Amino acid sequence: MTSPVAAAPLTPTRAPAQTSVIAQTWALSVRSIQSLLRQPSLVIPSLIFPLFFAALGTSSFSRAIELPGFPAVDSYLDFALAGAIVQGILFGSTTGATALATDIENGFFDRLLASPSTRTGIIVGRMAGGMAYGAFQTLFFVLVLLPFGLTIKGGVGGVIGLMVSGTILALAIGALMSAMALITGSSEAVQGAFPLLFIALFFSSAFFPRETMSGIYGTLADLNPVSHLVEGMRDLVIEGVSASALARAILVPGVLAVISIAVSLRALRHRLGAS
Amino acid sequence: MRTGQAVRPIDTRRTPHSAAAVGLAKRSIVNITRLPSAFLPSVIMPVFQSIAFAGTFFAIIQIPGFPTDRSINWFLPLGTLMGAGFAGIGIGFSTIRDLETGFYDRIRLTPAPRTALITGPLMAALIRAVLVTTIVIIVGLMFGARPTHGPGGVLLLYVAAAGIAALGTGWGLGLAFRFRDMRAAAIMQLTFFLLIFLTDAQTPLFIMEGWLESAASINPFTNIIRLARLGFLDAPITWNNMWGGLIAITAISALTLAFARRSLDRLSDS
Numbered sequence: 001m002t003s004p005v006a007a008a009p010l011t012p013t014r015a016p017a018q019t020s021v022i023a024q025t026w027a028l029s030v031r032s033i034q035s036l037l038r039q040p041s042l043v044i045p046s047l048i049f050p051l052f053f054a055a056l057g058t059s060s061f062s063r064a065i066e067l068p069g070f071p072a073v074d075s076y077l078d079f080a081l082a083g084a085i086v087q088g089i090l091f092g093s094t095t096g097a098t099a100l101a102t103d104i105e106n107g108f109f110d111r112l113l114a115s116p117s118t119r120t121g122i123i124v125g126r127m128a129g130g131m132a133y134g135a136f137q138t139l140f141f142v143l144v145l146l147p148f149g150l151t152i153k154g155g156v157g158g159v160i161g162l163m164v165s166g167t168i169l170a171l172a173i174g175a176l177m178s179a180m181a182l183i184t185g186s187s188e189a190v191q192g193a194f195p196l197l198f199i200a201l202f203f204s205s206a207f208f209p210r211e212t213m214s215g216i217y218g219t220l221a222d223l224n225p226v227s228h229l230v231e232g233m234r235d236l237v238i239e240g241v242s243a244s245a246l247a248r249a250i251l252v253p254g255v256l257a258v259i260s261i262a263v264s265l266r267a268l269r270h271r272l273g274a275s
Numbered sequence: 276m277r278t279g280q281a282v283r284p285i286d287t288r289r290t291p292h293s294a295a296a297v298g299l300a301k302r303s304i305v306n307i308t309r310l311p312s313a314f315l316p317s318v319i320m321p322v323f324q325s326i327a328f329a330g331t332f333f334a335i336i337q338i339p340g341f342p343t344d345r346s347i348n349w350f351l352p353l354g355t356l357m358g359a360g361f362a363g364i365g366i367g368f369s370t371i372r373d374l375e376t377g378f379y380d381r382i383r384l385t386p387a388p389r390t391a392l393i394t395g396p397l398m399a400a401l402i403r404a405v406l407v408t409t410i411v412i413i414v415g416l417m418f419g420a421r422p423t424h425g426p427g428g429v430l431l432l433y434v435a436a437a438g439i440a441a442l443g444t445g446w447g448l449g450l451a452f453r454f455r456d457m458r459a460a461a462i463m464q465l466t467f468f469l470l471i472f473l474t475d476a477q478t479p480l481f482i483m484e485g486w487l488e489s490a491a492s493i494n495p496f497t498n499i500i501r502l503a504r505l506g507f508l509d510a511p512i513t514w515n516n517m518w519g520g521l522i523a524i525t526a527i528s529a530l531t532l533a534f535a536r537r538s539l540d541r542l543s544d545s
Contacts, residue, residue, distance in 0.1 A: 041461075052472075059487030060477040067334050195323075202327040208334060217330030 024117045028125025033132055035099055042098075046091035047137065050084040051144060057207065058148075069211030073238050077150050081141065082233035083206035085162065086226065088137045089169050090197045094190065096130040097177030101187035113272070123182075123268055127174045127261075134170025138163045151237075154245075158236040165233050165249040172253050173197070176260035182267035206230045228252050292394070295387035299395025304402055306369065317365055318407055321358030322414050325351045328477075329418065338482055342508040348423070351415040352432055352503035353476050355408050359436035360443040360471065362403035364463045366396045367447020374455045383543060393535050397444045404440030408433055420507065428506020431517070435503035438524030443467060445531025452538035470496045495523035 036043050058077045065076050073079045100123075103109040112122050142152065142159055152158045181190050203217065204226035213221055221227045232248025239245065307314045329347040336346050343349055373379040382392065412420070412429065422429050446467070450459040473490045474497040480488060491497050502520025505512045 056472060056477070056487060059483055059485045061332075061335070062484040063338055063482050064335055064478075067337055069334065195319075199323065199327070202323075202331055208331050212334035213330060214333060215330075217333065220330075 021118050021121060025121040025125050025128065028112075028117070028121055029128035029132070032096065032099070032126050032129025036095065036129065036133055042095050043092070043133075046088050046095060047140060049091065050088040050141065053087065054080045054084040054141075054145065055148075061208075064208070067212060069209050071209060071234075071238060074151055075149055077145060077148060078152075078238050079209075079234065080207070081145060081150060081152075081237050082162075082230045083201075084145075085138050085141055085166055085233060086169065086206055086230055087201060088141060089134050089166055090173060090194075090201060092133050092137055093130050093170050093173035094177050094194050094197070096126055096133070096174050097181045098187045098190045100126050100178050101181035101185060101190045104181065104185040105187060119268060119272060120265065123175075123178060123264060126178060127171055127264075130170045130174035131167045134174075135163045135167045137170075138166035153238055153240040154236040155241075157241045161236045161241060161246055161249055162233055165229070165236075165253060168250060168257055169229065169253040172257035172260050175257060175264040179260065179264040179267040182264065182271050185271075200224060200226050204230060225252050225256060292388045292391050295385075295391035296395035296398060299382075299387075299391065300398035300402070303366065303369065303396060303399030307403070314365065314403070317358050317361040317403070318410055320361065321354035321407060321411050323354075324357060325354030325411060325415055326418055328353070332477065335478060335482075338478075340479075340481065342479060342510055343423075344509075345419060345421060347415055347418050347420040348507040349504070351411065351420045352435070352507055353471075353500060354415075355411045355432060355436050356439050356500060356503055357471060358407035358411055359404035359440045360467050362407050363400040363440040363443020363445075364447040364467055365403070366400045366444050367451045367463050368460055370396070370448055370451040371455070371457060371459055374451060375457075389539060389543070390536070392539060393445075393448060393532060396448060397441060397532070400440045400444040401437050404436045405433065408436040422506050423509060424506045424512050428512060431506050431512070432503050435499055435520060435524065438520075438528060439499060441528040442524065442531045445528060445533075445535045448535035449531060449538040452535065452542045455542075470494065471500075474500050476500060495519075495527060498523045 054077065057080045058075065061076045064070065065073055065079065071079070100109070103112070109122070113119070139159070142150070142162065154161060177190055177193065180193050181187070184190070203220040204224040205213075205221050206226065210218060210221045210227060210231075228248050229252040232245050232250075232252065235242065235245035236249060325347065328350040329345075332350070333346045335341060336344055336349070341349075370379065373382070412432070443463075447459075447463050450463050453459065454462070473487065474494050475483070475491050480491055480497070483491065498519035500520075502517055502524075505516055510516070
């Protein structure tokens with residue numbers, strides 16, 4: 001007995017077009033941002049604490065701006081904004097890398113590797129999410145502090161410069177902490193590395209100018225790239241947009257990003273080789 | 276069949292309070308060596324904070340009227356109190372871990388008096404606080420800190436640190452018993468952090484402006500920090516500078532330890 005349905009031809013049908021690299025990376029970026037939005041308890045500290053410290057500093061150090069070595073500013077808040085942005089991005093970027101480590105711990109990272117997605121897209125997607133969050137944090141801090149007397153001499157151009165700088169910094173720190181996640185595969189280890197970033201922040205000119213520091217503290221702050229980054233961002237706020245300010249605000253995190261992405265991709269290759 | 280050895284009668288008496296408390300304190304102290312990762316942050320952070328703040332905010336001593344000419348003298352007591360507070364709150368963290376693993380249920384099944392479940396950890400917190408204070412002072416001396424009123428002034432720092440550790444223990448235990456999970460840890464840290472920083476932690480009251488000055492003026496922790504700093508500032512130690520801190524320590528410790536005891540009772544009843 002023959003079936004009334006005609007047999008399908010044995011010639012292979014055309015496979016559906018492969019998802020492009022950009023689409024894959026975009027999908028992973030969206031996932032990264034959604035995971036931040038769905039866990040506000042992880043995100044809120046990176047928005048609240050820098051603002052708290054800025055408010056605390058503004059009230060505590062209002063008379064310190066008259067000290068020799070302090071740049072001419074209307075209030076300590078203008079001086080503190082750049083430090084608050086960098087502090088917030090350090091917090092926020094660690095959160096993204098911790099999520100990557102959690103993916104490794106719970107096996108989701110292996111499932112992504114087993115899928116036909118590009119290897120670098122997995123990492124780039126995570127970093128893109130962090131970059132978007134870095135830009136958002138910068139704008140958030142500016143908008144929240146404006147009603148409290150913040151003055152940005154650079155105007156809209158200065159704010160855009162700050163956002164670009166914040167975005168690149170988020171990429172640099174995100175890549176560095178992602179490398180830590182890939183090397184250790186442990187969210188606890190990523191969290192444990194956070195104090196190192198905190199130390200880098202404190203031994204810089206994020207909270208007080210280098211000119212007011214002495215001895216070993218001054219030397220450490222001079223050598224610390226965070227100092228130069230913060231000072232570039234700060235100049236956009238207290239002096240206005242200039243080539244020198246933009247160069248420091250963008251080139252310093254840019255160089256850090258190139259180095260940390262290289263470390264991160266190397267860590268990814270190592271993990272792929274091991275798995 | 277009888278053995279040659281006499282069978283020891285089961286001791287049905289309740290475990291004496293002191294023995295139970297000392298046993299629990301010993302367990303907590305032994306954990307310092309067995310789980311150093313849980314204790315080390317409470318030592319490293321205050322040391323780092325004292326040094327980093329002293330270096331970063333070095334210039335504030337140039338503000339006319341600043342009560343010391345060494346920034347480390349100003350920030351060392353603050354770092355010490357942070358460390359002592361986290362030594363107390365750390366007891367709350369370990370209690371949460373015991374509650375989550377079920378070990379605390381076994382402790383509650385022992386004949387140890389309930390009060391010992393508070394006083395034991397309190398003893399451990401005080402020992403930890405003394406350790407932290409000693410380490411921070413030694414490192415601080417290496418970085419240029421100089422006590423201005425001899426051993427008596429340093430003793431006041433130990434008193435303030437012990438007080439902060441006691442109130443931190445009560446707060447940590449109380450919240451651990453209420454929440455029974457890591458949500459309590461976040462609340463413990465956040466509240467302690469806020470209470471410490473909404474004071475004259477960074478600059479003296481007369482230098483501050485605006486909302487922080489108002490908040491610090493009514494925050495009892497300001498009195499505790501003032502007590503801790505007396506031995507490191509140029510101003511003379513007077514009863515007027517001391518009593519506020521001593522009362523704040525006594526009152527807040529009593530309140531938080533009572534909160535811990537009440538929360539423990541609720542935990543046992545549930």
